[in-house]
Amino acid sequence: MSTVLSKPRFTGARVTRMEDDRLLKGQGKYLDDIAVPGMFEIAFVRSTRAAAKILSIDTSAAKALPGVVAVMTADDCDFLMKTDEYEIAQHVLARDEVRFVGELIVAVIAKDRYIAEDAAELVSVAYAAIPALMSMEVAVSPDSRRVHGHRANAFAHWDKKTEGYDEAFASAPHHAKARFVTHRQTGVAMETRGCAAMPDPASGRLTVYVSHQSPHQFRTDLITVMGLEENQVRVVVPEVGGAFGIKAMFYPEYVVVTHAARVLGRAVKWISDRVECLLSDCHARDNIHDIKAAFTADGHIIAVRDRVIGDTGAYPIMGFPGAVGEAGWATNMLTGPYKIPHVSITVDCVFSNKAPVGAYRGVGGPVGAQVQEGIVELVARQLGMDSVDVRRVNLIQNEDFPYTTATGNVYDPGSYVQSLEDALRLIGYESFRKEQAAARARGEYLGIGICGFVEPSAGVSSEAGSTPYEAATIRLEPSGKVTAAVGLGPSGQGHETTMAQLIADELGIEVADIVVLHGDTDSAPFGGGTGGSRSATIGGGAALKAARDMKGKLAHLAGHLLEAAQEDIELVGGQAQVAGVPSRGIAIAELARIAYTDVSKLPDDMQPGLEVVARYRPAQKVTYSNGTHIAKVAVDIETGLVKVLDYVAVNDCGVLINPMIVEGQIHGGVAQGIGSAFLEELRYDEDGQLLTTSLSDYLLPTATDVPPMRVEHIVTPSGNDGGFKGMGEGSLIAAPPALANAVTDALSSFGVLVTEIPVLPQHIVQWTQGKETVLS
Amino acid sequence: MSTTTTSQTMSISLRVNGEERTLPVEPRWSLADVLRRELGLTGTHIGCEQGVCGACTVLVDGTPQRSCLMFAVQAQGCELTTIEGVTPERGLSALQQAFSKEHALQCGFCTPAMVLTATALLAQNPHPSEAEVREALSGNICRCTGYQSIVEAVMSAAKEA
Numbered sequence: 017m018s019t020v021l022s023k024p025r026f027t028g029a030r031v032t033r034m035e036d037d038r039l040l041k042g043q044g045k046y047l048d049d050i051a052v053p054g055m056f057e058i059a060f061v062r063s064t065r066a067a068a069k070i071l072s073i074d075t076s077a078a079k080a081l082p083g084v085v086a087v088m089t090a091d092d093c094d095f096l097m098k099t100d101e102y103e104i105a106q107h108v109l110a111r112d113e114v115r116f117v118g119e120l121i122v123a124v125i126a127k128d129r130y131i132a133e134d135a136a137e138l139v140s141v142a143y144a145a146i147p148a149l150m151s152m153e154v155a156v157s158p159d160s161r162r163v164h165g166h167r168a169n170a171f172a173h174w175d176k177k178t179e180g181y182d183e184a185f186a187s188a189p190h191h192a193k194a195r196f197v198t199h200r201q202t203g204v205a206m207e208t209r210g211c212a213a214m215p216d217p218a219s220g221r222l223t224v225y226v227s228h229q230s231p232h233q234f235r236t237d238l239i240t241v242m243g244l245e246e247n248q249v250r251v252v253v254p255e256v257g258g259a260f261g262i263k264a265m266f267y268p269e270y271v272v273v274t275h276a277a278r279v280l281g282r283a284v285k286w287i288s289d290r291v292e293c294l295l296s297d298c299h300a301r302d303n304i305h306d307i308k309a310a311f312t313a314d315g316h317i318i319a320v321r322d323r324v325i326g327d328t329g330a331y332p333i334m335g336f337p338g339a340v341g342e343a344g345w346a347t348n349m350l351t352g353p354y355k356i357p358h359v360s361i362t363v364d365c366v367f368s369n370k371a372p373v374g375a376y377r378g379v380g381g382p383v384g385a386q387v388q389e390g391i392v393e394l395v396a397r398q399l400g401m402d403s404v405d406v407r408r409v410n411l412i413q414n415e416d417f418p419y420t421t422a423t424g425n426v427y428d429p430g431s432y433v434q435s436l437e438d439a440l441r442l443i444g445y446e447s448f449r450k451e452q453a454a455a456r457a458r459g460e461y462l463g464i465g466i467c468g469f470v471e472p473s474a475g476v477s478s479e480a481g482s483t484p485y486e487a488a489t490i491r492l493e494p495s496g497k498v499t500a501a502v503g504l505g506p507s508g509q510g511h512e513t514t515m516a517q518l519i520a521d522e523l524g525i526e527v528a529d530i531v532v533l534h535g536d537t538d539s540a541p542f543g544g545g546t547g548g549s550r551s552a553t554i555g556g557g558a559a560l561k562a563a564r565d566m567k568g569k570l571a572h573l574a575g576h577l578l579e580a581a582q583e584d585i586e587l588v589g590g591q592a593q594v595a596g597v598p599s600r601g602i603a604i605a606e607l608a609r610i611a612y613t614d615v616s617k618l619p620d621d622m623q624p625g626l627e628v629v630a631r632y633r634p635a636q637k638v639t640y641s642n643g644t645h646i647a648k649v650a651v652d653i654e655t656g657l658v659k660v661l662d663y664v665a666v667n668d669c670g671v672l673i674n675p676m677i678v679e680g681q682i683h684g685g686v687a688q689g690i691g692s693a694f695l696e697e698l699r700y701d702e703d704g705q706l707l708t709t710s711l712s713d714y715l716l717p718t719a720t721d722v723p724p725m726r727v728e729h730i731v732t733p734s735g736n737d738g739g740f741k742g743m744g745e746g747s748l749i750a751a752p753p754a755l756a757n758a759v760t761d762a763l764s765s766f767g768v769l770v771t772e773i774p775v776l777p778q779h780i781v782q783w784t785q786g787k788e789t790v791l792s
Numbered sequence: 793m794s795t796t797t798t799s800q801t802m803s804i805s806l807r808v809n810g811e812e813r814t815l816p817v818e819p820r821w822s823l824a825d826v827l828r829r830e831l832g833l834t835g836t837h838i839g840c841e842q843g844v845c846g847a848c849t850v851l852v853d854g855t856p857q858r859s860c861l862m863f864a865v866q867a868q869g870c871e872l873t874t875i876e877g878v879t880p881e882r883g884l885s886a887l888q889q890a891f892s893k894e895h896a897l898q899c900g901f902c903t904p905a906m907v908l909t910a911t912a913l914l915a916q917n918p919h920p921s922e923a924e925v926r927e928a929l930s931g932n933i934c935r936c937t938g939y940q941s942i943v944e945a946v947m948s949a950a951k952e953a
Contacts, residue, residue, distance in 0.1 A: 032892050032893060032895070033892065033895070035900070036891070036892040036897060036900075037884065037892070039897055039900030039903055040879075040884055040888040040891055040892060040897065040900075040903060040904075040907065041835065041875065041876070041879045041884070041888070042833075042834070042835015042836070042874070042875035042876055042879065042903075042904040043835065044900050044901075045834070046837070046901065048828075048834075048837075048838065049828075049834040051829075130818070130820065130821070204935060205899070205901075205935060206837075206839045206845060206847055206899065206901040206902050206933065206934070206935050206936075207837070207839070207899070207901045208839075255899075255900065256899060257837070257899045257900065257901030258898075258899040258901060258935050258936060259899075260935070289841055290839070290840040290841060290842055290845075507899050508897075508898030508899030508900065508936050509898070510898070676895045677895065679895070680895050680898055680936070680937055680938075680941060682938075683937055683938030683939075683940045683941065684898065684935070684936045684937050684938045685938075686938055687934075687935075687937075687938035687939065688935070710840070710842045710844065711840050711842055711844035711845055711933070712842065712844050716845075716933050716935065718929075718930045718931075718932075718933060718939075719925075719926040719927075719929040719930045719932075719934075719939040719942070719943065720926050720927060720930045722938050722939050722940070724922075724940055724943075725938065725940055
């Protein structure tokens with residue numbers, strides 16, 4: 017086969033999305049749009065107590081309500097979600113004891129949701145209260161009341177220390193300490209979670225529709241918990257209205273819905289309402305980091321001590337290691353883009369009477385970045401240096417790659433120095449200091465905040481099923497059109513378009529001639545799904561591999577028909593031709609026709625049809641994308657409100673498949689970062705009641721909160737096929753620290769160093785009224 | 793404990809996307825549920841049922857309204873427009889095309905309501921400033937796009953018109 021000499025037409029281009037047409041018309045079919053005749057609906061009775069023994073459950077009135085089909089408790093639906101590692105087994109419907117507000121107790125199945133909710137109100141649960149354990153600092157003590165009676169609350173502990181840490185720390189001329197806290201937050205997809213299960217009338221198998229990121233992992237989890245067989249269960253993921261990690265998890269509702277459908281022999285659907293979403297979608301973050309930093313007079317950071325507690329909530333969630341994942345990523349990436357030679361890390365993860373912690377975009381990344389950039393600000397403050405200069409002296413330089421961090425990561429090449437300098441130029445850093453001084457003279461507080469981020473992406477072991485490969489099939493139909501299928505689970509990332517761009521370039525055909533299927537375990541190849549910024553890199557690698565395999569088949573057939581060597585065939589403009597000789601060519605559509613319907617023309621060693629299955633295992637077990645974000649804010653010390661005036665992001669995710677989609681990911685991540693930095697917090701009271709159960713309490717950024725953003729790209733390719741790096745999470749890793757540090761900068765005259773996220777108006781008012789600051 | 797009668801229905805008449813519709817509804821059914829379940833107009837999405845997220849926005853007599861906060865019976869005699877009503881028989885409207893061109897949608901869940909809200913804005917104010925666009929869209933939450941491309945799509949549709 018000839019090497020491709022021409023530049024790809026589609027890869028790297030701003031191709032508008034194939035998905036858009038149906039979505040813009042309102043024709044996208046999301047979970048709640050799945051309707052079959054006679055479908056029942058479920059409403060759940062959830063625990064109103066954070067910790068209590070269940071004394072009795074009275075379902076008689078609910079059962080008697082007309083339209084109610086069944087009412088189930090743990091006695092009727094007795095399945096366990098087990099995590100052997102932590103010796104915990106969670107009943108899908110609580111038995112005997114509840115451990116967080118929102119835990120499932122009773123399922124009411126009725127003709128429709130209105131009736132189901134009426135009946136749910138008629139269920140009465142008698143509780144005997146247990147004092148709620150709501151503080152992770154209390155939970156870490158061996159004497160704390162046990163959330164799970166048979167085991168201590170501190171369920172995971174580890175220490176990591178570089179050789180020579182103690183001497184390095186002790187001998188450094190300067191030291192500082194701080195406590196960094198990231199409160200509980202969650203993904204809040206606009207489409208809530210849900211699933212619908214039904215016996216398939218034709219085959220007798222079970223079909224389960226679910227709004228999820230990983231169809232095959234979901235199927236594995238479901239059959240494991242319920243004792244079913246893979247070939248008896250078809251999982252279908254319809255259009256997914258946002259996911260952000262929360263929909264990569266496996267939740268007990270899915271077991272109950274599936275069980276109800278099997279027991280009743282009918283279709284049963286549950287769609288979460290927004291209160292249920294905030295109570296029971298996996299929560300995230302909730303880390304405390306007590307740090308000590310040692311540094312030299314010129315700003316070199318020598319050693320960092322990080323003492324961490326992570327709160328995983330009441331149960332280990334299925335699909336993600338909870339606080340272990342949050343604190344693990346946060347501490348593993350603690351040094352970010354900086355050459356900090358020594359670390360000492362101690363982590364404790366604890367149970368509490370809060371909702372289980374799972375994945376939210378960036379996982380521990382935003383937490384680690386907040387600590388890493390907070391340390392830079394702390395050092396700068398203590399030394400009276402510009403924090404930009406502290407960054408410059410500590411940044412990993414180009415000649416340092418591959419760079420092994422103190423925590424053992426091996427960074428592939430990136431653009432750490434250039435992205436910082438480019439971002440400073442973009443935001444106008446030089447002139448900003450004058451502007452800031454002038455504003456301050458007018459009594460206005462402007463600030464600039466910087467975060468250099470490193471995003472570990474496309475890890476062969478990530479929350480998307482920990483599947484170290486991804487899969488793609490390509491079928492060239494008899495007409496010459498392409499039907500591809502992938503194991504990915506997109507939720508707005510545009511994989512139908514980006515995967516088609518890659519395939520189109522390999523096969524020399526139009527993007528519009530390719531349909532990319534996903535989400536149905538009957539048609540999609542077994543894969544890991546979407547999560548951990550793996551789709552473009554590992555999924556894209558699989559699409560490339562499948563397309564190259566198909567290209568090989570086409571070249572073989574064309575070579576045979578054109579009496580040319582296979583190696584001399586190229587695919588260009590919809591035809592296979594002898595390289596550089598368009599007149600000696602044959603249309604790909606004609607090759608497809610022959611392959612299926614005129615098979616006597618095939619070479620002897622070729623079987624009829626044109627189908628390939630490819631699985632791609634990336635050469636690198638992880639590739640690190642990077643970049644620098646800078647935010648410019650104005651802080652109103654009277655109201656405590658922060659306005660983001662300007663925002664720039666310089667991003668390096670290697671080769672871009674579609675810059676428009678990459679920029680969309682960055683814009684969205686920054687918006688979530690604004691929420692994370694200034695708005696979003698899941699607040700529990702001391703009794704374990706969640707106080708933020710509506711979107712008027714758990715605030716999300718709106719169009720007036722998010723500024724126009726400017727994005728530039730740098731391309732440092734990865735060593736994987738295609739040169740791609742994942743980038744779905746970097747902007748939410750970088751934005752919160754950049755924004756928090758902008759407030760730190762704006763309020764420097766008050767001695768403020770922001771160490772807690774979110775920063776709320778009351779904090780700012782309190783700090784600026786001259787009270788104690790956290791700077792030590 | 794509530795005593796609820798679930799079977800009572802009453803008849804309502806309204807115009808939906810230009811068509812006269814008369815149908816029986818329970819008094820407690822939300823307009824969003826009736827549009828989706830009784831009329832099959834599933835382009836109207838339910839995001840919070842708390843009147844906050846705006847995903848269920850439809851035009852009631854030309855004005856954006858939360859269909860999750862309205863009972864269907866309150867729409868008696870009203871003129872309703874849903875996403876299906878602003879979508880041309882073939883292809884996309886100029887505004888919808890601008891959304892695609894500017895990449896103003898990702899998961900698409902908030903999109904129909906965004907398009908409707910922007911449609912109402914442009915009907916009232918054909919050449920809005922960026923601040924006016926942001927203000928008009930501030931009742932519609934998008935978790936994916938960061939709004940920038942949505943604002944650009946609305947501005948560019950206004951410019952082309």
